[in-house]
Amino acid sequence: MDLTQTTTSTCSENEEETVERDGVRMTKAEAKDAAEERYNAGQVAAANGTAISELDAETEAYADFKAGYDSSFIQANWEVELTGNARDLYSLTQSGGMPDYFRVWGGIDDWNDCPSDRYSFNSLYFNGHHDPEVIWQYAYELVSLFNGASELFGIRSRKQVIREINFCGKPVQFKEQARVISLLGRPPMSPRKWTEHLGKAIQTSPRLTLLIxxxxxxxxxxMLKYLGFEPSWSNYYKLLETMETHAKLKGASVPGTAAARERFTNNANNFSLVGYDARHGLKPAGKKNTVSVMTIEQAHDYISGACKAYLNTVYPEYFKLQ
Structure with missing residues (x-):
């Protein structure tokens, strides 16, 4: 065996090949890291709405920066930090596979290796968007729907609130919530993929099913929008009428007894019983009221029960709520 030849061959294989990047010699690994750094810098600049880099347009660094600046962002790039009911989010994350409509994670402080009350979410609605304004508005709407769904199962449920939004780990500029009243609509996907997301939601929580x-x-x-408002007689009455209207349009009716409905509406309409939150203002005294008084908590029980009955009737393939 020629030991000299073997040694020479081994040394040649261990020598790391170098390349030139903008006039500087570096290893391929270093060049790859430099390209990735400029690409990520371009993405962060685009997410924050800052001007494109002033680097020489003929350089590789500029090309990588612009590639990141012009790239389509993905769901995983974004993180919406939440503050609110951490215990609720913990139970949610333990319930099963999260659908990408509202993917929640957190509860662990990786740095200190201990539990944490910090939770975040992102959404498939974030895919392909550069503008933080768009992400903020999607986030506001998704959190609003989630909070409304939570209120269905308990009055004055502790709301989730957006703490901040990060792109690739760095916070983006705060944006006020816009006054928009419209459906988000179904994201581009096949019926099979939509069914897969809904199936995960059904396994995890009826609130996520409602959100989708x-x-x-x-x-x-x-329904979720009205439930997300502050509990009040007027809001509950509007919700009842809205559900009855939608049921009629679908050729159905909201299950329930006439006596229970009359008790609720009598209170909701009566200034002398519920004060300034009544659906009607002060009226001259008429015949004596014979319907028993309800608390706002009892009103919530009635309305949430009517909503659940509606969902069980109109969407029986998804709900069997008690």
Whole structure:
């Protein structure tokens, strides 16, 4: 065996090949890291709406920066940090596979290796968007639908609130919530993929099922919006009428007894019983009221029960709510 030849061959294989990048010699690994750094810098600049780099347009660094600046962003680039009911989000993350409509994670402090009350989410609605304004508005709407769904199962449920939004780990500029009243609509996907997302939601929580349906079905959307408002007689009355209207349009009716409905509407309409939150203002005294007084908590029980009955009737393939 020629030991000299073997040694020479081995040394040649271990020598790391170098390349030139903008006039500087570096290893291929270093060049790859430099290109990735400029690409990421371009993405961050685009996400923050800052001007494109002033680098020489003929350089490789500029080309990588612009590639990142012009790239289509993906869901995983974005993180919406939440503050609110951390315990609720913990139970949600333990319930099963999260659909990408509202993918929640957190509860672990990786740095200190201990539990944390910090949770975040992102959404497939974020795919392909550069503008933080768009991400903020999508985030506001998704959190609103989630909060409304939570209120269906308990009055004055602790709301989730957006703490900040990060792109690739760096915060983007805060944007105020816009006054928009419209459905988000179904994101581009096949019927099979949509069914897969909905199946995950059904396995995880009825609230996530409601959120998905609320992005493209006006009846569910309006239900969640009204539930997300501050509990009040007037809001509950509007919600009842809205659900009855949608049921009629679908050739159905909201299950329930006439006596229970009359008790609720009598209170909701009566200034002398519920004060300034009444659907009607002060009226001259008429015949004596014979319907028993309800608390706002009892009103919520009635309305949430009517909503659940509506969902069980109109969407029986998705709900069997008690």
């Amino acid at each position: 349906l609320g992005t493209e079905n006006e009846d569910v959307y309006m």
